[in-house]
Every structure is written in structure tokens, then in C-alpha cells.
Amino acid sequence: MGYSIIGSTFNKIKAETLYFVPLGENLEIWQMSVTNLSKKLRKLSMFSSIEFCLWDAQDDATNFQRNFSTGQVEIENGVIYHKTEYRERRDHFAYFACSEKLAGYDTQRDVFLGAYRSWNTPLAVERGRSFNSIAHGWAPIGSHHVKLNLKAGETRVVTFVLGYHENPKDKKFDPPDSQIINKRSVRPVIKKYLNPVTVQAAFDSLRSYWEKVLGLYQVQTPDKHTNRMVNIWNAYQCMATFNMSRSASFYESGIGRGLGFRDSNQDLLGFVQMVPERARERILDLASTQLETGGAYHQYQPLTKRGNNDIGGDFNDDPLWLIVGVAAYLKETGDWSILDASVPYDNKSGSEKPLYEHLERSLKYTLDRLGPHKLPLIGRADWNDCLNLNCFSDTPGQSFQTTTNKDGKVAESVFIAGMFVLAAHELADIAERRGLNTDANNYRQAADQMDKTVHTHGWDGEWFIRAYDDFGKKVGSKECEEGKIFIEPQGFCILAGIGLEDGLAQKALDSVNKILATKHGIMLQQPAYSKYYLNLGEISSYPPGYKENAGIFCHNNPWIIISEAMMGNGDRAFDYYLRINPSAREKIGTLHRCEPYVYAQMIAGKDAPTHGEAKNSWLTGTAAWNYFAITQFILGVRPTYKGLMVAPIIPAKWNGFSVSRIFQGVHYTISVKREGKGNTVRLIVDGRAIEGNIIPKPPSGITHVAVQALLS
Numbered sequence: 001m002g003y004s005i006i007g008s009t010f011n012k013i014k015a016e017t018l019y020f021v022p023l024g025e026n027l028e029i030w031q032m033s034v035t036n037l038s039k040k041l042r043k044l045s046m047f048s049s050i051e052f053c054l055w056d057a058q059d060d061a062t063n064f065q066r067n068f069s070t071g072q073v074e075i076e077n078g079v080i081y082h083k084t085e086y087r088e089r090r091d092h093f094a095y096f097a098c099s100e101k102l103a104g105y106d107t108q109r110d111v112f113l114g115a116y117r118s119w120n121t122p123l124a125v126e127r128g129r130s131f132n133s134i135a136h137g138w139a140p141i142g143s144h145h146v147k148l149n150l151k152a153g154e155t156r157v158v159t160f161v162l163g164y165h166e167n168p169k170d171k172k173f174d175p176p177d178s179q180i181i182n183k184r185s186v187r188p189v190i191k192k193y194l195n196p197v198t199v200q201a202a203f204d205s206l207r208s209y210w211e212k213v214l215g216l217y218q219v220q221t222p223d224k225h226t227n228r229m230v231n232i233w234n235a236y237q238c239m240a241t242f243n244m245s246r247s248a249s250f251y252e253s254g255i256g257r258g259l260g261f262r263d264s265n266q267d268l269l270g271f272v273q274m275v276p277e278r279a280r281e282r283i284l285d286l287a288s289t290q291l292e293t294g295g296a297y298h299q300y301q302p303l304t305k306r307g308n309n310d311i312g313g314d315f316n317d318d319p320l321w322l323i324v325g326v327a328a329y330l331k332e333t334g335d336w337s338i339l340d341a342s343v344p345y346d347n348k349s350g351s352e353k354p355l356y357e358h359l360e361r362s363l364k365y366t367l368d369r370l371g372p373h374k375l376p377l378i379g380r381a382d383w384n385d386c387l388n389l390n391c392f393s394d395t396p397g398q399s400f401q402t403t404t405n406k407d408g409k410v411a412e413s414v415f416i417a418g419m420f421v422l423a424a425h426e427l428a429d430i431a432e433r434r435g436l437n438t439d440a441n442n443y444r445q446a447a448d449q450m451d452k453t454v455h456t457h458g459w460d461g462e463w464f465i466r467a468y469d470d471f472g473k474k475v476g477s478k479e480c481e482e483g484k485i486f487i488e489p490q491g492f493c494i495l496a497g498i499g500l501e502d503g504l505a506q507k508a509l510d511s512v513n514k515i516l517a518t519k520h521g522i523m524l525q526q527p528a529y530s531k532y533y534l535n536l537g538e539i540s541s542y543p544p545g546y547k548e549n550a551g552i553f554c555h556n557n558p559w560i561i562i563s564e565a566m567m568g569n570g571d572r573a574f575d576y577y578l579r580i581n582p583s584a585r586e587k588i589g590t591l592h593r594c595e596p597y598v599y600a601q602m603i604a605g606k607d608a609p610t611h612g613e614a615k616n617s618w619l620t621g622t623a624a625w626n627y628f629a630i631t632q633f634i635l636g637v638r639p640t641y642k643g644l645m646v647a648p649i650i651p652a653k654w655n656g657f658s659v660s661r662i663f664q665g666v667h668y669t670i671s672v673k674r675e676g677k678g679n680t681v682r683l684i685v686d687g688r689a690i691e692g693n694i695i696p697k698p699p700s701g702i703t704h705v706a707v708q709a710l711l712s
């Protein structure tokens with residue numbers, strides 16, 4: 001993990017490049033091995049190439065009148081240094097180095113490519129010789145030319161290092177009164193990583209790092225797709241989403257968004273066990289952007305760690321996600337000290353309060369904003385960013401995320417109501433464990449009250465209603481012409497425990513099964529909106545079947561999977577899980593059209609001409625939620641405040657499975673065996689039967705616990 005190998009064989013020359021970033025470094029290694037598979041001596045020319053960004057991606061792609069005149073490079077001992085703007089306010093530069101003696105180089109894109117050509121036919125490569133061009137403005141690139149004479153059967157390894165380096169502001173130049181980059185501190189780094197021994201060591205430590213991270217949860221089930229996703233790829237995607245949030249990928253330009261408040265809290269559900277220290281830091285960063293009202297900026301910038309309103313604010317579900325994220329962190333780590341950490345509001349010094357108070361304000365934020373039915377006001381939107389009930393935008397190009405034409409005093413969200421109940425119970429659990437029983441009672445009462453309100457105003461007869469719009473009319477109800485049923489309130493109300501006992505939950509799940517489920521996953525709503533609705537906003541801007549307009553939004557399929565598991569429906573839960581599992585979809589790869597190892601945000605719904613085609617892979621909350629659903633609810637190995645719970649809800653035909661899980665420093669090996677058709681569990685811990693389904697924490701010093709779980 002953490003590396004790519006790209007290779008090919010052509011005319012009996014085999015070439016393979018390993019790309020990776022060594023842990024803790026600001027550089028990327030490209031290690032290329034070339035083998036002569038023919039029987040004669042081959043004389044080869046190898047050209048590297050990289051196009052440098054001028055540090056500001058947005059400006060770089062738009063401000064050509066300036067940028068075509070700023071580019072600068074230096075070449076020293078075969079190392080290409082890209083130093084645009086270093087002469088003035090920047091104290092950083094890039095470098096591109098090669099382990100071999102160079103036959104030439106290029107740093108000017110248009111010279112390297114040649115006139116009227118592009119990257120598929122660079123002139124330098126075609127003619128077999130670099131131009132030794134130096135970029136003065138235009139588009140700086142780095143390209144090395146290496147000549148290799150390979151005997152029959154011979155393999156040569158060539159290493160390239162592409163890096164970023166900073167110098168202290170007062171030591172930028174060498175000599176100090178010159179304009180030449182001071183390379184004293186970068187030279188040793190370059191030397192170190194051009195050495196194949198260091199590269200191998202860095203690669204080995206990357207591998208052992210990932211073995212450790214993935215080793216935290218390993219499973220062997222009868223289903224290879226489950227094993228592949230849980231043991232490797234789903235966990236890996238959780239790391240990627242935690243790191244990148246929704247910023248840089250093929251689908252996300254990397255310049256539009258920072259870290260989402262809602263997104264990053266949810267990402268914790270799949271990440272928190274991997275590197276708890278980073279999860280802790282993320283929680284404190286997020287909470288520091290919270291506003292004194294308890295509200296949240298919708299996103300914050302990872303470099304400044306400041307919230308901003310550029311892509312909107314007042315998404316009324318946002319603050320509640322902090323409670324969900326913190327609860328997940330506490331259950332995994334038992335680090336209760338985080339609740340006492342002193343955290344500012346909106347990063348203003350002097351406003352610091354314990355994190356626990358932030359959570360209280362998150363909950364209060366909902367209660368301070370109830371609408372005509374005493375359901376939570378939706379604000380700009382809730383989890384569904386595109387259900388814009390206060391937007392009323394009729395101007396092309398206007399952002400649905402920032403435009404508001406209504407005062408927001410009417411439109412309410414049943415989804416937020418469900419989420420509130422869930423968050424209030426989470427906070428009550430936390431309060432109880434801190435001995436704050438009055439707080440806990442208050443939260444539970446508020447949850448019960450909201451639960452009642454959902455029963456009264458949020459239930460449509462066969463499923464939970466989605467919302468009330470600005471006219472006080474139902475959204476996601478049988479009374480609607482289109483968009484009669486939505487997935488979100490079904491999932492979140494049940495997750496919150498609403499309607500579990502009186503049959504509402506089961507009815508809602510049956511409706512989901514009947515109306516929303518397709519063989520490619522569960523659609524977000526039905527029937528799709530066939531036209532634009534001014535009172536609903538962006539959701540109806542998408543053609544039917546895509547994205548929030550009745551696409552299969554893979555992110556909230558796990559809410560239904562978990563709900564099914566909560567109702568004890570192992571077969572249905574796992575069936576839904578497999579429908580969107582990318583590995584299981586490999587067999588329909590020509591339709592699915594996304595990587596068979598990574599979740600996509602969306603699979604086109606049944607109204608789309610491309611039903612079954614996936615889009616927006618990698619950076620999606622789907623990663624965390626699916627990981628959470630399969631590991632904690634279907635496989636049922638779940639951290640709780642009292643210890644590790646083992647409560648699998650698996651398909652009837654599975655005879656069992658085994659899990660290896662490291663939890664709070666203890667290694668649990670769990671072997672689950674089916675003895676009957678149901679999912680009632682009996683636990684035998686280190687040879688002794690215990691009461692209930694939670695393994696108590698072992699006495700200190702015990703690092704391994706063997707568990708047998710018998711299902712009947």
C-alpha cells in the first residue's frame with residue numbers, strides 16, 4: 001500500500017517504475033528498472049518528465065498573462081531545481097534528481113514537446129536527444145535524458161527523486177547576496193534518496209507501516225470480496241479520505257474545498273482505530289472552528305485550520321456530526337482526557353472551553369432551531385447538500401451552496417431529527433460515564449421528545465418523511481408527485497433507535513426494499529425528479545438517476561445495512577453490502593467502470609440511461625460508512641465503552657468466520673461459529689463462558705485474548 005508500480009514490455013524491453021513517498025518525507029521516489037529481454041545489446045534512451053505547478057493551482061490554470069513570464073529553474077550536477085517566485089516571497093522550491101549521469105535535460109515544455117505537439121509525441125524523445133533547454137517563463141518542466149546500454153538479459157535500475165524543500169527565510173541564497181538557491185540542506189536529502197539502499201529501506205518501512213495499520217483488523221470470511229475490502233482496500237480508502245477529505249482527486253480539483261466539518265467527522269468512523277493521535281488532532285481542529293452558537297463552518301482550510309464560508313454555512317446537521325465523531329474516538333481509544341481539552345470557538349483566543357462543552361452546544365444548536373412542527377429547521381441543507389429548501393435559485397451559475405432567498409424559519413428536516421436523537425443518546429452515554437447524570441437525563445429527555453415528534457410529524461404510514469419545505473409541505477411523502485420516499489430518514493431514524501419496537505423501523509426497511517433497492521444498490525429517492533423544482537434546489541438540477549436525484553448514493557447505503565443488522569436481518573444486510581462492494585462488482589466492470597477495489601460516491605440509479613455505472617471514486621464518506629457497517633455491524637466486532645462487543649449478524653449460510661482485532665493494545669483473536677440459524681451469540685473468552693456479548697477489558701499485562709463466539 002502507498003505505492004504504485006507501472007510497467008510494460010515493448011520490443012523485448014521490459015520497464016517497470018515503482019512510485020512512492022517515503023514516510024515522513026516531502027519527496028517522491030520513482031525507481032525504474034529496465035530489462036533487456038532480447039538476445040542482443042540494446043542502446044536505449046530514457047527520458048523522465050514532470051510539469052511543475054507554479055505553486056498556486058488556481059492561478060496557474062488561469063493567470064497566463066503573468067505566469068508565462070515568472071518561471072525560473074536552475075540546474076546543478078544534473079539536478080533540476082524549479083524556483084519560480086523563489087527570488088521574491090517564497091522560501092521553497094522543487095527539485096528533480098536522477099541517479100545516473102545525464103546525456104541531457106530539458107526544462108522548457110515547449111522546447112521538449114516541439115511546436116504543435118503534445119505529451120504523446122515529445123520531439124526530444126522522438127529525435128532521441130534532449131535540447132538542454134532552460135525555462136525563462138513559459139511552462140517549466142523537468143526532464144532528464146539517460147542513455148543506457150543494456151546487454152542481453154541485463155537489468156538496470158535508475159532512480160529519480162522529485163521533492164519539495166524549504167529554506168529558512170534568511171538563508172535562501174548561497175552566496176547570500178546572490179539569487180542562487182542555497183542547496184546546503186537539500187543536497188544531503190537528494191544524495192540519501194538516490195542511493196538504492198536507502199530507497200529499499202524506505203520502501204520496507206512503508207510496507208511494515210501498512211502491515212501494522214491493516215493488521216489492526218483482519219478477517220477471514222467465506223466471502224472473498226468481504227475479505228479483500230475489509231483487510232486491504234476499504235481500510236486503505238479510509239486513510240485516503242481521512243487525509244484528503246474531499247479535496248484532491250480526479251473528481252475533486254483540489255482547489256475548491258477544504259476539509260468538510262460533516263465529512264471529516266464521518267471519516268473518523270473508518271479511521272479512528274488506525275492512527276488515534278491523528279484522529280484526536282483532527283477532532284480538536286474541527287472543534288476549534290465551531291462557532292459560539294454551536295454552529296459550524298461547513299469546511300475549514302487544512303493549512304490555516306480556519307473555517308470559511310466560501311462554500312456555504314448553516315448546514316444545520318453539521319454540529320451534530322462532532323458528537324458522532326467524538327463518540328467513535330472515545331469508544332475506540334478510551335481517551336477521556338480529550339473531553340477536557342481546552343478548545344476555542346472560531347479559533348478566537350480567549351474563547352476556549354472544554355471539548356465537552358462544544359458537544360453540548362452542538363446539541364443545543366438543534367434545539368434552538370426548531371420549526372413549526374418542532375422538527376429541526378434544515379438551514380441551508382442537511383446531510384443532503386442538494387436538498388436546498390431555502391434557496392429558490394433561478395439564476396444560472398448561482399451556487400446552490402451559498403444562495404439563500406428564504407429566511408429558513410419553516411423548512412424542517414426529519415433526517416436531522418433522527419440524527420439529533422442518535423447524537424443526544426451518544427452524549428447522554430458520555431455524560432453518564434463522566435458522572436453527569438442530570439445532563440444525561442436532559443439529553444435522553446430531549447431525545448425522547450424528538451422521537452415522539454418524529455412519530456407524530458415524521459411518519460408517512462409506510463416510511464419516514466424526508467422534510468417539510470418552505471411552504472410547510474411534505475417532501476418525501478406519498479403525497480408528493482415525485483420524490484415520495486428518501487433513504488436518509490429511513491436510515492438515520494432507525495440508527496437512532498426510532499421505531500424499533502413499534503414496527504415502524506421494519507415497515508420503513510420493507511419500503512426501502514420494495515421501492516429503493518436495485519441490484520446495483522439502494523437509490524437515494526424515488527421517483528426521481530423529472531424537472532427542476534425551485535423549492536427543492538440542486539437535487540432536482542441533476543438528470544434523473546444521477547447524484548442526489550435518485551442516484552445510488554453509496555454513502556448512505558450502509559445506514560440501511562446497519563439498520564437491517566440492528567433488526568437482525570443478516571441476509572438482507574449482507575446482500576445490500578455486496579451490491580455496492582467494488583470487488584464484487586468487478587464481474588460487471590464494463591458497466592461499473594470504476595476501480596474494482598475502491599468505493600465510488602455514486603452508482604447511477606435506475607432512471608439513468610447508464611444505470612449501474614459508478615462515478616466519483618476515492619474521496620467519499622462511503623469508505624468510512626461501509627467499513628463501519630461491515631466491521632462493526634455485520635461482522636459485529638464493535639468497540640464500546642465497556643469493552644469489545646462481538647455481535648455478528650451474518651448471512652444464514654455462513655458457517656462462521658474469524659477476526660483478528662487489536663483494540664486498546666490487546667490482540668483479540670475471535671472465532672465465530674454458527675451452531676443454529678439465528679444470530680444469538682454466546683461468548684467463550686479464554687476458555688470461560690461469559691455473560692452478554694461484550695468482552696470485558698482484560699487485566700493489565702494481558703495482551704492476547706482468545707474468543708469463541710457461538711451463534712445459535
Ligand code: BGC
Nearest residue numbers: 311384385386401538547548
Ligand atoms: C454535490 C454534492 C456535494 C455538494 C457540496 C454538490 O454539487 O452534488 O454531492 O455534497 O456539491 O460540495
Ligand code: NOJ
Nearest residue numbers: 246262263383384385386
Ligand atoms: C458529498 C458531500 O461531501 C457530503 O458532505 C454530502 O453529505 C453528500 N455529498 C450528499 O450531498
